[in-house]
Amino acid sequence: GIQVEQSPPDLILQEGANSTLRCNFSDSVNNLQWFHQNPWGQLINLFYIPSGTKQNGRLSATTVATERYSLLYISSSQTTDSGVYFCAVEPLQGAQKLVFGQGTRLTINP
Amino acid sequence: KAGVTQTPRYLIKTRGQQVTLSCSPISGHRSVSWYQQTPGQGLQFLFEYFSETQRNKGNFPGRFSGRQFSNSRSEMNVSTLELGDSALYLCASSGNTGSGNTIYFGEGSWLTVV
Numbered sequence: 771g772i773q774v775e776q777s778p779p780d781l782i783l784q785e786g787a788n789s790t791l792r793c794n795f796s797d798s799v800n801n802l803q804w805f806h807q808n809p810w811g812q813l814i815n816l817f818y819i820p821s822g823t824k825q826n827g828r829l830s831a832t833t834v835a836t837e838r839y840s841l842l843y844i845s846s847s848q849t850t851d852s853g854v855y856f857c858a859v860e861p862l863q864g865a866q867k868l869v870f871g872q873g874t875r876l877t878i879n880p
Numbered sequence: 881k882a883g884v885t886q887t888p889r890y891l892i893k894t895r896g897q898q899v900t901l902s903c904s905p906i907s908g909h910r911s912v913s914w915y916q917q918t919p920g921q922g923l924q925f926l927f928e929y930f931s932e933t934q935r936n937k938g939n940f941p942g943r944f945s946g947r948q949f950s951n952s953r954s955e956m957n958v959s960t961l962e963l964g965d966s967a968l969y970l971c972a973s974s975g976n977t978g979s980g981n982t983i984y985f986g987e988g989s990w991l992t993v994v
Contacts (some may be wrong), residue, residue: 811917
């Protein structure tokens with residue numbers, strides 16, 4: 771089945787810094803989403819981005835479908851950005867609705 | 881518009897018991913999928929229902945089952961609970977075209993098996 775790899779696994783930054791999270795996937799996809807998991811466990815939608823670039827405030831994302839990767843950019847990080855960020859893809863083929871990466875744990879220190 | 885609602889939020893069960901979790905999707909969404917999250921295995925797909933039919937199934941034993949009702953609400957059941965079933969169970973819903981839609985998650989049900 772499709773493989774989804776996220777890097778780095780852990781990232782520790784000071785408040786105000788910028789960060790780039792990467793997601794590589796091994797096959798073509800219908801859908802790619804980025805999520806932020808809050809401390810209570812809920813997955814919060816950040817972007818639905820099977821291709822192209824989107825921006826939402828300090829966050830932006832780019833997916834290059836032909837090269838099978840996506841990037842999530844966080845600018846001017848705040849302590850509230852801390853948490854785990856997941857990339858998930860909906861394969862074109864196969865039996866799974868969404869396949870998740872292992873996540874990037876981001877810690878923003880004041 | 882209300883989000884995806886899962887109940888109960890927290891529960892503790894004993895080995896060998898069974899458990900039923902409930903999920904109400906966003907109004908108008910016909911696809912409901914379930915996921916298990918554990919520290920060791922991460923987020924894994926359990927199954928997906930679309931218009932009351934199971935469309936996809938992940939690699940879980942037959943103790944894990946689900947169903948979807950005509951109003952798109954879904955339930956999942958785990959029978960003969962094992963300690964390893966302790967996890968966060970997440971439900972997600974998406975639109976009415978079957979694929980390529982934004983997927984929205986509920987807050988999850990935290991299951992502890994003792």
